[in-house]
Amino acid sequence: xxxxxxxxxxxxxxxxxxxxxxxxxxxxxxxxxxxxxxxxxxxxxxxxxxxxxxxxxxxxxxxxxx
Numbered sequence: 712x713x714x715x716x717x718x719x720x721x722x723x724x725x726x727x728x729x730x731x732x733x734x735x736x737x738x739x740x741x742x743x744x745x746x747x748x749x750x751x752x753x754x755x756x757x758x759x760x761x762x763x764x765x766x767x768x769x770x771x772x773x774x775x776x777x
Contacts, residue, residue, distance in 0.1 A: 725751035726759060 720734035
């Protein structure tokens with residue numbers, strides 16, 4: 712499968728604009744999974760800006776809004 716990096720970048724909500732994995736979703740997910748995290752695009756805009764991409768933070772934020 713061909714990477715659609717340019718298409719992905721057009722919709723990427725991650726604020727880590729200097730990240731080499733930005734727009735390469737499979738690499739982004741792999742990197743964050745290896746670190747016990749979720750990619751920034753899983754979070755709300757406010758949650759993503761906290762730069763706390765831990766699974767615990769995601770669950771806490773999710774539970775606050777649902």
